[in-house]
Amino acid sequence: MARRDLPVVNVTAVAEDAENPVTEAGGTLAGLEVTLRRMVRSLRGKDNVTIQYPEQRKPYSRRFRGVHVLTQRADGSLKCVACYLCETACPAECITIEAAEVPDNGIEKVASRYEIDLSRCIFCGFCVDACPEEALIMSREYDLTTDDRDGQMAYGIARLTERPEIDAYGAGYRPHMQYPLVESYLPTQRRQESAAETGPGT
């Protein structure tokens, strides 16, 4: 029987030993040592692990998959040609596209409606991977809050392009990030470039 082999402990002895006040205090202080050291250091203003969010923010990875951005051509027109590949790839089925025809400029198809329901979006980035035109990329915008779930979470073309937040957060994930965007621009860039072209004072 295995039971016979078990070591026998004298419980009373252990209890008596524990009752020794010195050992008790020492143990407690020893346990508190790390806590106390940290307390002193932070009271003296050294090594703050927390930051004052939202006033202060930490940088996120350039590959962060945040709220989407619809890019534009140099002339400000939408890069998206409504090929529906993002909608097809989307596992959350949160993208809605309607196509329209434009007088042929080589590319006769544009998206007249482009909507991402961010309350359903799972930010998997499949849509960006699927895009053949770099017309849809992701930004690093992450704090997506609203007081109205129904209306405001569905971003249309306007909010997916001209969105001031993007400048602050910066662009996020897209395929082939090691190369600059090809003939695709964020609104800011375009404004900067056109400013550069027209030059200061104009």
Add this chain to the structure above:
Amino acid sequence: MPLVTIDEQPLEVEPGTLIIQAADRLGIEVPRFCYHPDLRPEGNCRMCLVEVKGYPRLAVACATPVVDGMIVSTPHTSALAQGAVRGVLEFLLVNHPLDCPICDQAGECSLQDFYMHPHYGLHSSEVDPSEKVRKRKAIDLGPRVVLDSERCVMCSRCVRFSAEVSGASELQFVQRGNHVELKAFEDRALADPYAGNLVDICPVGALTSKDFRFKCRVWHLEHTDSICAGCSTGCNLRIDHYRGEIQRLVPRRNPAVNRSWLCDEGRLSYRALSAAPRLTQPRVRHDGTHDDVDWEEALAAADQGLHAARTVGRPTAVAALASTSATNEALLLFKRYVASTFVAPLLDCRFGQEDRWVEEREDALLRRRDKHPNTRGAMLLDLAETPDGGLRQMLARAREGAIDAALLLYYPPLVRQEDPATLEALAALLHAVPFSVVLTTHEGAWCRGASVVLPVAAWSEEVGTYTNYAGVVQRVGQALAPPGAARSAVQVLGDLLARAGRARASTAPGALFAELVATVPTYAGLAYESLVSRAADVYPPEGRMAYGQEGFAGH
């Protein structure tokens, strides 16, 4: 009969069969652009090159007839043929714009299908976009077709269709070499009433449909096989729908009825369904105005009203008129209800002269003068027996006060406008009879006088069978659900039968068709299950190019 062996598979074929047809029968894929089972072979795309034992050079499967003992190897088994086909596909892509993202053909494009096939494609391009020969894009060819000559592979299917089949000859190639371009003279709008077929047979995105343009991507579409209800030809077609809406109609190949073709009127007939507002709720007239009611109340009202007319017991107290756009099954129940409920009723199917027009063709290809899909079926049910019977006769009798009640089953035509005289006559009839029950699909001023209006399913919303002008019985498919509370006519008539104390008929399509076969001698031996059209060939087929089961049907 010659015996041919393709990729080690033997097959016996009738003399004159082309290699490609034999391969199709064996289910061996031979890639092709220019070959079409209903057009004369021209052998210009060179995609169907195969190795034939003993031949000095590769042969085109689409133009080489089988001879006895022939041994053929397709790209799937012959490295030589595979190399050739890969080369041809590379050539086809040399000057192709590769604008699939904005091309409506994407998803059902032969170029895409072949390129993605490891035996023919997946090579990397050696041509700079800057080196490609540019041609004209988005050329407006009238109400049906948009031409993009950059995407054209010069297979000449459209040119041949226009010259051989529709006879319009509105398309031709111009220029030479790699500058060859498909062109309608001076880009004039195509006047061909069959122009829609040009889009179907184009294996790439050169000719696309203006009606379907940019509506939705083809891979989203759901498909339902059905029969065109535009006229009495009964062309086989496929309803392509998405999110509860019909997006387009495309022909299914049936050599016995419409080959691979469909007229533009039939192709666009689905638009008529949404042209006028639909009836979504039963209505009963209380002192002059129609009120929406539930089915229980509506059916009760209908039954009581008709019961009253029945008890008058006077001959021809009831006029019963059923449109020949109704399915055979609906007509069967209609006839049974009327015949079993009333004494010597006026029972007919003629709103106009359907029974005469069904005999007349409107053009050389498909269209017939009678714009109802099931006139022959109604006639086989003896619904056009009495000479000069029908709506006019009923109206006359009603004006004499000889009719106490009317029961109408009416469907607005899907092509052309309804003849105003007919609608007037209907309205007059409803006003002339004390009590009337109307089963129909759309709102219409003419049925204001009806005592009870019962909303029924329209075409594409119910199953059943049509019998075309030649007596070919074909199955109709249900793509969508009837709007609101509308029910299939079969169901409604079944309920009326039940209320009239007759044994409630089974409204299962199979069961009803069996009764139909028992009733109509001409149908002897037919089975509902075996009615599925022999058209194994659908264009555009689900994600594949058109395959022909039958041989080239010359004419």
Add this chain to the structure above:
Amino acid sequence: MERILTAQAGHDDQRTLAAARSRGAYEGLRRALDLTPQEVITAVTESGLRGRGGAGFPTGRKWAFIRPQPGQAVYLLCNADESEPGTFKDHYLLERDPHLVLEGVCIAAYAIGAHTAYIYLRGEYASLGRILESALAEARAAGLIGATLLDSSVALQIRMQLGAGAYICGEETGLIQSLEGRRGYPRVRPPFPAVHGFVNQPTVVNNVETLANLPWIMTHGTDAFARIGTEKSTGTKLISVCGAVNRPGVYEVEMGYPLSEFLDHEAGGILEGRALKAVIPGGTSVPVLTAQETEGVTIDFESMQHAGTMLGSGGMIVFDETASMPHALATMADFYAHESCGECTPCREGTGWMAWIIARLLAGQGRPDDLERLLRIGNNIEGRTICGLGDAAVQPVRSIITKFRPEFEALLPAVIDSRPDWQRHEHGPRTARHGDPAREATLSEPVTGPPTARL
């Protein structure tokens, strides 16, 4: 040497009927009419006459394929659409001795039982067309051709059709299509013209020179003809020599005549005593021969074939040492790209692509693998087209590049970025693969600093 085709062509009045008849014109036709059509076919078969248009198919056998069904009309089409670059032999015959051609047409038509014959001249030969017309008018007026051939009971209408500038219409089915008033798109065979030809009737298409041999065969007999030339290539051949020779022109030589002797003797040697560089013996559609390769080659079908080329149309193009083969090839490639009818894929896209690449090479923008690319494209065209134009377009490209490769390699830039345009784009590839070092680098890139738009 016995001259079969050009015996009378030297006389300036040979165009007129009277003069021509005084020199024996239409005697061959008379002899033919004494025989049955079948006997004529047999005679021509035994004479070993082979088509002079380029393919060298035995004429008698071609005729023997004609088996009209009841109610079918047989047509003879005389192919005078002489468009092969460097070829002008038919030009000479039509201009100098039209009655010889007409007589040949009559004999062939009689042999195959055709009551209508068309002479299809290329559009550029309109002036020769007028010569032929007046000759024909004379012959009609004299009752030689028309309701009756000579005094026989055989009727023959000869019609003329001018083309309008399309090389492909020299291809027999292209010619038929053109004659029917269509685009000159060649037809896929089977069915062959002998079964479904002009307006779907049994049809024979013969070259001018081929037909011009018939009168002599009829007058001098099968054996006499068979004795001339070599065993498999009987008779004589018109050689139209041009390019870097002192005496370009048309010469009738006996089959089997040494090529080098022809160049030195008839052609008068190379221009300005330069050295011979290359010869294209049968129009641009046949492989080129280097100077060394011409050694021991004789002018006949077999010897040419043995030397890896073809007698073709007998349009001999001579290059001297100063000629730049890449530029010459560019000229030929442009020709085929321009003349490809555009019906079938490999020729339509391939000829244009080859011409583009050669132009790129000459512009100093070639890529290292362009020569291999050209050969590969050639292999993808050859044997996969509806008609012979595709094969023809490949011959000069392949033979000149392989035989004069250093000249082409000299055109390749020393260092060159051979990536496609979009890859050479400064923005870099749009299709990075996993494992791409550049990509991996970005993965490990430390993220620091405040968030700003970085693209």
Add this chain to the structure above:
Amino acid sequence: MSLLSAQSVARIDELRRTEPTAQCALLTALRLMQRERRQIGVAEVEEIAGLLGLSAASVDGVARFYDQFSREPTGRRIVSVCRGIACYLRGAEERAGQIGRALGVRPGETTADGRLTLHLVECIGDCDHAPAVMLDDAFLGVVTPEGLRALLEQAPTDGGG
């Protein structure tokens, strides 16, 4: 009012009757039209389509297959310089340049006054006179720009067809 001379219309009608099919007359009809109108434009295509009972598209397709039919009007005289391989070897390019300069017109173009058009054409089968030149449909063989200018003063020959 026909675009064609009565004689040409008669010729076409005769061909239409005697040829196996009406379309067999198309090439000749186009040649006549090109000679008389110096172009195959929209009106010309429709006229011929009407004469032969063909669709305009098919006539246009044929017209725009052959080099000698031009959509835009050509000059009254046409100078064709051969650029075939034989003529290339004998300096066709320089010759074309000289002629172009002498006549004040670039290859492929027509003088402003519509007097003449200069074409660079594929081998015309006159290689023994390389670099070969044609005036309308007459073979000039080797000709100097001066000689050509002199010839241009003379009346045009019958344009064939």
